[in-house]
Amino acid sequence: PWWRASPQFSVRASFTPSTAEGLKIESVPTKPVEGQKTGTSGLRKKVKVFQQENYLANWIQALFDSLQPEDYKGGLLVLGGDGRYFNREAAQVFDIIKIAAGNGVGKILVGKDGLMSTPAVSAVIRKQKANGGFVMSASHNPGGPEYDWGIKFNYSSGQPAPESITDKIYGNTLSISEIKIADIPVVDLSCLGVTNYGDFIVEVIDPVSDYLELMEYVFDFQLIKGLLSRPDFRFIFDAMHAVTGAYAKPIFVGRLGASLDCISNGEPLEDFGHGHPDPNLTYAKDLVNIMYAVNAPDLGAASDGDGDRNMILGRGFFITPSDSVAIIAANAQAAIPYFKNGPKGLARSMPTSGALDCVAAKLNVPFFEVPTGWKFFGNLMDAGKISICGEESFGTGSDHVREKDGIWAVLAWLSIIAYRNKDKKVGEKLVSVADVAKEHWATYGRNFFSRYDYEECESDGANQMMEYLRDLISKTQSGEKYGNYILQFADDFSYTDPVDGSVALKQGLRFVFTDGSRIIYRLSGTGSAGATIRIYIEQFEPDVSKHEMDAQIALKPLIDLALSISKLKEFTGREKPTVIT
Numbered sequence: 001p002w003w004r005a006s007p008q009f010s011v012r013a014s015f016t017p018s019t020a021e022g023l024k025i026e027s028v029p030t031k032p033v034e035g036q037k038t039g040t041s042g043l044r045k046k047v048k049v050f051q052q053e054n055y056l057a058n059w060i061q062a063l064f065d066s067l068q069p070e071d072y073k074g075g076l077l078v079l080g081g082d083g084r085y086f087n088r089e090a091a092q093v094f095d096i097i098k099i100a101a102g103n104g105v106g107k108i109l110v111g112k113d114g115l116m117s118t119p120a121v122s123a124v125i126r127k128q129k130a131n132g133g134f135v136m137s138a139s140h141n142p143g144g145p146e147y148d149w150g151i152k153f154n155y156s157s158g159q160p161a162p163e164s165i166t167d168k169i170y171g172n173t174l175s176i177s178e179i180k181i182a183d184i185p186v187v188d189l190s191c192l193g194v195t196n197y198g199d200f201i202v203e204v205i206d207p208v209s210d211y212l213e214l215m216e217y218v219f220d221f222q223l224i225k226g227l228l229s230r231p232d233f234r235f236i237f238d239a240m241h242a243v244t245g246a247y248a249k250p251i252f253v254g255r256l257g258a259s260l261d262c263i264s265n266g267e268p269l270e271d272f273g274h275g276h277p278d279p280n281l282t283y284a285k286d287l288v289n290i291m292y293a294v295n296a297p298d299l300g301a302a303s304d305g306d307g308d309r310n311m312i313l314g315r316g317f318f319i320t321p322s323d324s325v326a327i328i329a330a331n332a333q334a335a336i337p338y339f340k341n342g343p344k345g346l347a348r349s350m351p352t353s354g355a356l357d358c359v360a361a362k363l364n365v366p367f368f369e370v371p372t373g374w375k376f377f378g379n380l381m382d383a384g385k386i387s388i389c390g391e392e393s394f395g396t397g398s399d400h401v402r403e404k405d406g407i408w409a410v411l412a413w414l415s416i417i418a419y420r421n422k423d424k425k426v427g428e429k430l431v432s433v434a435d436v437a438k439e440h441w442a443t444y445g446r447n448f449f450s451r452y453d454y455e456e457c458e459s460d461g462a463n464q465m466m467e468y469l470r471d472l473i474s475k476t477q478s479g480e481k482y483g484n485y486i487l488q489f490a491d492d493f494s495y496t497d498p499v500d501g502s503v504a505l506k507q508g509l510r511f512v513f514t515d516g517s518r519i520i521y522r523l524s525g526t527g528s529a530g531a532t533i534r535i536y537i538e539q540f541e542p543d544v545s546k547h548e549m550d551a552q553i554a555l556k557p558l559i560d561l562a563l564s565i566s567k568l569k570e571f572t573g574r575e576k577p578t579v580i581t
């Protein structure tokens with residue numbers, strides 16, 4: 001484990017398991033509530049749904065009923081969240097902490113003010129050898145009384161509970177009859193410290209320190225500090241009023257010497273300042289405007305509600321997430337101490353562009369293509385098969401934790417830029433974010449990539465469109481002409497996990513053409529209303545003279561083809577996508 005590899009780590013004094021003896025535990029009768037099917041990112045619904053009596057309590061109890069007693073009795077759990085509306089109520093009034101105690105958990109580590117980012121929860125679980133942890137978050141969905149809330153459970157490796165557990169939780173929600181609640185008072189989450197309630201212990205911890213320690217182990221902070229202290233380099237980080245606000249100041253300002261005005265929207269707010277905390281070109285508009293204005297900073301970055309997604313921008317230059325993971329992988333060995341022996345292997349989700357494939361080929365390391373969803377990387381990491389991976393959906397990360405990690409991605413980019421400029425004198429032209437990307441394309445070729453999202457479509461129309469495409473795939477043959485493209489193959493992507501042999505079917509409809517171009521159709525698995533159709537379009541361009549083209553222009557013929565093949569307009573009535581990335 002990472003904390004053993006470095007002598008500087010202080011493993012917290014080990015905690016002695018105990019039982020819930022001495023606590024008054026009440027058994028409260030309850031009845032099943034509908035609609036508690038746990039998705040792979042946990043349970044995500046409108047706040048109003050969670051405010052129904054026993055809705056959340058039932059799910060938490062069903063979760064404990066799904067675990068083996070030895071996986072939590074007298075054990076250690078972690079509780080964190082993204083700071084959104086209803087987190088405080090969920091922790092205390094709707095009883096997460098009391099139900100944990102009621103079920104015999106020995107100790108719970110809670111982030112101060114209930115805050116802890118998703119990657120930090122993963123890091124704390126791993127470092128403190130916890131049995132698991134909860135993240136109270138609906139990720140990048142808006143927060144507030146009218147919006148979304150969510151909860152997910154990660155197990156002892158720090159990764160989201162697998163379907164075998166989430167299916168059990170759902171099963172248990174259908175037959176639940178009692179909730180075990182311990183009688184403990186409301187805990188003051190605003191003060192660090194340990195409180196004993198009988199044999200149950202609540203420790204309010206700094207949500208940053210273990211995570212920061214890990215980042216200092218992974219990256220060369222001196223190198224980054226050198227960059228951030230240059231008068232000719234400017235950095236801006238937009239925390240979108242979400243959880244990374246709590247991390248940005250201590251890390252970028254406190255440890256790395258960035259000035260305080262580098263952090264924008266750095267205060268975590270319950271409604272994310274009325275924002276939609278999703279770092280992309282549409283929802284991180286403020287940052288995009290700054291980065292495309294005259295006199296823009298040199299590197300701009302943002303992270304989402306719970307801190308696992310990221311967006312990286314250079315001056316007037318957008319790094320697609322597909323390129324980002326490829327560029328990080330290509331430069332990791334030189335710029336990031338954690339990868340000093342080179343990445344073990346690389347992986348991306350199926351719709352993510354093939355830019356990473358080219359890097360894996362050049363580095364001559366194993367490469368994996370998995371379905372959409374971070375959970376598919378976990379087994380590969382635990383088996384030591386990969387160390388860097390990413391998704392087109394603004395997720396990038398490595399095996400330092402078992403979640404994607406927004407701040408990690410920003411530190412990776414800062415490391416690359418710092419490394420490339422470490423010998424530059426002030427006044428010399430610096431290697432920019434755009435330079436790094438263009439050099440990368442010149443070496444590996446450019447994978448033009450774009451994603452069109454059609455959010456909140458009528459489910460019927462969206463499903464019919466997918467059925468229509470499935471039918472088309474069953475009839476089409478390689479060699480057939482689609483516009484100017486010749487089909488190599490079309491299929492519904494399936495994946496067999498090389499570690500445990502589990503099979504995931506129907507993971508996205510692919511049309512792959514003989515020149516390597518791809519059109520992929522998927523229905524989102526994370527939306528909270530209606531159906532979201534995603535169309536992913538990719539075209540490989542080896543010719544350097546064409547690399548500077550705008551992606552939307554370069555991809556226009558393929559985009560038109562994607563719309564016509566799918567008859568999207570006929571099935572959904574939509575003229576335009578809601579989001580283009």
Ligand code: G6P
Pocket residue numbers: 041139349372373374375391393395523524525526527534
């Ligand atoms: C979450 C998951 C990712 C996934 C993304 C988009 O962030 O953690 O693994 O790529 O959502 O998923 P979707 O099903 O909405 O395309």
Ligand code: ZN
Pocket residue numbers: 118139140304305306307308309
């Ligand atoms: Zn997220």
